[in-house]
Amino acid sequence: MDIGANLKAIRKSRGLSQRELAKRAGVTNSTISMIEKNSVSPSVSSLKKVLSGIPMSLVEFFSADIAEADTAPVVYRQEDLLEIGSDDVSMKVVGKAFPNRALSVLSEIYPPNTNSGDDMLQHDGEESGIVIEGRLELTVGDDVFVLEAGDSYYFDSNRPHRFANPFEETCRIFSATTPANF
Numbered sequence: 001m002d003i004g005a006n007l008k009a010i011r012k013s014r015g016l017s018q019r020e021l022a023k024r025a026g027v028t029n030s031t032i033s034m035i036e037k038n039s040v041s042p043s044v045s046s047l048k049k050v051l052s053g054i055p056m057s058l059v060e061f062f063s064a065d066i067a068e069a070d071t072a073p074v075v076y077r078q079e080d081l082l083e084i085g086s087d088d089v090s091m092k093v094v095g096k097a098f099p100n101r102a103l104s105v106l107s108e109i110y111p112p113n114t115n116s117g118d119d120m121l122q123h124d125g126e127e128s129g130i131v132i133e134g135r136l137e138l139t140v141g142d143d144v145f146v147l148e149a150g151d152s153y154y155f156d157s158n159r160p161h162r163f164a165n166p167f168e169e170t171c172r173i174f175s176a177t178t179p180a181n182f
Contacts (some may be wrong), residue, residue, distance in 0.1 A: 004038040006061065007050070011036075014054055015098050019093055025053030035177070055179065056100075082109065084182055088114045101180035108173040110136065110165035120160035128154040129175030136171045137164040140167055 011021050011032075017082050018032040025032075034040045035050065042050065051061055072175060073080075073095075081092035085108075094105040118162070120139070130152040130166075138145045139162040147153065155161065157177060165171040 002038070002113070003042070004036045005031075009056065010061070010100055014102075016054070021050070021053045021123065023053075025050045027053075039073060045070040062102075085109075085116075089116065091182070096175040103109065104177045104180045106173075106175045106177075108163075108175060109161065110134075110171040110173070112165060112168050112170065115164035116162055117165075120162050122155075123157050123158045123181055125157045125178045125181065126154070127157045127171050127175065127177045128152065132172040132174055134165065134169045134171035135167045136173060137166055138162075139164070 011018070015064065016160050018036070019029050021034045023030045027046075031040075031046075032050065033054055035042050035047075048058055059116065076094055076096075080096070080097040081094060084089035088111050090107075090109040092107045095101060095106065095159075130132070131147045131149050133149055135149075136147045136151075138147055138153055139160075140153075141161075145153070161171075
């Protein structure tokens with residue numbers, strides 16, 4: 001893999017200048033330039049630091065094949081969805097093979113008496129979803145909302161939040177978050 005070319009392609013696809021990426025990652029402009037020109041071979045920790053400014057994990061970076069972005073799948077069959085849920089909650093990522101995703105799209109299933117965990121979630125970005133089936137208890141900050149099929153939500157993910165289904169029927173949600181942190 002050409003690390004320099006890959007970094008440059010990813011940086012440009014995210015609309016970042018070398019200067020902006022350097023600022024976000026806490027490195028010098030020349031560091032970004034030298035890596036992209038393959039003048040230096042960054043250590044794993046250096047590359048991880050640079051990628052934090054995108055943000056992107058090392059796994060995503062090394063699995064991203066920018067040259068094949070035009071050949072990325074358009075359709076993802078049910079069996080192609082990546083399961084990332086835990087316990088009884090199912091969370092399936094749509095488009096796991098799409099290079100440099102800017103958006104996480106999830107199909108979520110909360111059986112009766114399940115939730116997203118005891119702790120409130122909080123992360124950068126925005127979050128939105130629509131209840132497809134059943135009911136959902138959504139907590140954002142100090143507010144608790146009960147959503148029914150057809151209801152939707154949209155909020156700043158920096159606000160503490162939690163999803164729960166304390167009801168007797170299964171709840172199905174279609175949701176999206178930015179940036180692609182799933």
